[in-house]
Amino acid sequence: MKPTVLIVDDDNAHRLMLKTMLSGWGYGTVEAGDGQEAVEIIHHRPFDAVLMDVRMAGMDGITALGHIKAYNPAIPVLIMTAYGSVSAAVDAVKGGAYDYLLKPLDFDDLRITLERSIEHLKLKTENRDLRDKLANTDVFSGIIGSSRAMRDVLELAATVAPSEATVLITGESGTGKELIAKAVHMASARNAGPLVSVNCAALTETLLESELFGHEKGAFTGADKRREGRFQKAHGGTLFLDEIGEIAPQIQARLLRAIQQGEIQRLGSDDLLRVDVRVLAATNRDxxxxxxxxxxxxxxxxxxxxxxxxxxxxxxxxxxxxxxVEHFLNVFADKNRKSVRGFTPKAMDMMLKYTWPGNVRELENAVERAVILTQTDRIGENELPLAIMKAYPGESSIPSPMAGDSHTLEDIEQRAILDTLAACDNNKSEAARRLGITRATLHKKLKRYGVK
Known part of the structure; x- marks a missing residue:
């Protein structure tokens, strides 16, 4: 689109001459007969520059400049003035005008100054956009991944972050959904406010309702005092609802009202409370x-x-x-005060060929375990979890854990859970932590597998 200039002059002939000249240079033009008209027009449409006379009947150019800059400080305003009013033009530049031009106008000077002012505006806009983009890039740079799939995820997250839209983050357990939610919050306009997280699968229906909306004293057994809910704690910020697919139908109805209307009620209260909260949710369910x-x-x-x-x-x-692997190796080597340079080629090949049913969380646990167990500066295959060793196609002496079975996602999940439980010496709390699930969820799955 060609740049558009607002020409402000009470001299009709001079205004027409400027319009003809600027149109010939490729500019779009709009005309105003005085400062008041110019201010009104600017409130209704954008311009790339304003070319305005100082002395006009009605509102003069200096007064109009003040109104224009108060409404849109970025727009470049060029002041036209006769020689006798140069001091007023200089004051105008001090007050925010881009530059001034002496009448009678030197058309070469006018063209160059106009081009420079519009280019200046363009550069300012590009610099602001670049700063915003770099700010988002810095936030998302903490998420490890250069694959095309992850670049697409991060680009979408960076695009949606500055908006107020609710976001549903989907994916299997252990893929890093919470990291994405945190980055979206930090790249948003709400980053100065709190990020409050709730694991919806970790609480019973009554407790979850109380956690989200709060309760009054005596609302239920054990409610010995009023409690503020997570929606109120997230006021002015972001509420992250993890495992959203686990919430009960009754809470779903109250949650819908809270998101749609920005209103909540504490348990045991009839009072409506206003909350200003952006909601992000995550689930591993379809x-x-x-x-x-x-x-x-x-x-x-x-x-x-x-x-x-x-x-x-x-x-x-x-x-x-x-x-x-490199990131987790550095983290856990430093944490455990060990000098570990890396993995042997075979150990890395085994990790590259493994299917990782527990995703990034399982990989993190595998690297932590290997760093702790290694006695040398290079981690070999013997320090890797048994599940990775068994699944490696190059180890013919080790039977595949899926031999003769269907390779369904549920089979893979079951094997990962049972192997993790065995690696934790049947410590269910530790196994749940490593798997990134709640102890209640682990018990439910073990019951399904017939394991006590």
């Missing part, structure tokens, strides 16, 4: 299937899913494994 099965409200799903960010499983971004 919520469309949950809606079809009648377990999740359709209206809540669409309210949460204004923008969807799907975090791919590690097996779909194998290019990121070396980067993640």
């Amino acid at each position: 919520l469309i299937k949950e809606v079809e099965a009648g377990r999740f409200r359709e209206d809540l799903y669409y309210r949460l899913n204004v923008v969807s960010i799907h975090v791919p499983p590690l097996r779909e971004r194998l290019d990121d494994i070396p980067l993640l």
Whole structure:
């Protein structure tokens, strides 16, 4: 689009001459007969520059300049003045005008000054956009991944972060959904406010309702005092609802109202409380299937899913494994005060060929374990978890854990859970921590497998 200039002059002939000249140079033009008209026009449409006379009947150029700069400080204003009013023009430049031009106008000077002012505005805009982009890039640079799949995720997250839209982050357990949520919050205009997280799967229905909305004294057994809920604690910031697919239907209805209307009620209270909260949610469930099965409200799903960010499983971004391994190696070597240079080629090859059912969280645990167990500065295959060794196709002497079985996701998940439990000497709390699930979820899965 060609740049558009607002020409402000009460001399009709001079204004027409300027319009003809600027149109010939490729500019779009709009005319105003005095300062008051110019101010009104600027309130209704954008301009790339303003070319304005100082002395006009009605509102003069200096007064109009003040109004224009108060409304839009970025727009460049060029002041036209006769020789006798140069001091007023200089004061105008001090007051925010880009430059002044002496009448009668030197057309070459006018063209150069006009081009320079518009280029200056363009550079300021580009610099601001670049600063915003770099700020977002810095926030998201803490998330490890250079694969095409992860670049797509981070670009989408950086795009949606400055908005107020609710975001649904989907993906398998252990893929890093919470990291994405934290980065979206930090790259948003709410980053000075709190980021409050709730694991919806870790609490019973009553406790979750109280956690989210708060309660009055005596609202239920054990409620010995009034308590502020997470929505209130997140006021002015962001509320991250992890494992959103686990919440009960009754809470779903209250949650929908809170998101749609920005209002909550404490348990045991009839008073409505206003809250200003952006909601981010995450789930490893297929919520469309949950809606079809009648377990999740359709209206809540669409309210949460204004923008969807799907975090791919590690097996779909194998290019990121070396980067993640190096990062975790440095973290845990430093934490355990050990000098470890890296992995042997065979150990790295084994990790690259493994399917990682527990995703990045499982990889992190594997590297931590290897760093702790190694006695040398190079980690070999013997320090890797048994599940990785068994799954390696090059080890014919070790039977595959899936031999004769169907390779369903549930089979892989079961093997990962049982292997992790064995590695933790049947310590269920530690196994749940490593797997990134709650102890209650672990018990539920073990019961399904027939394990006590």
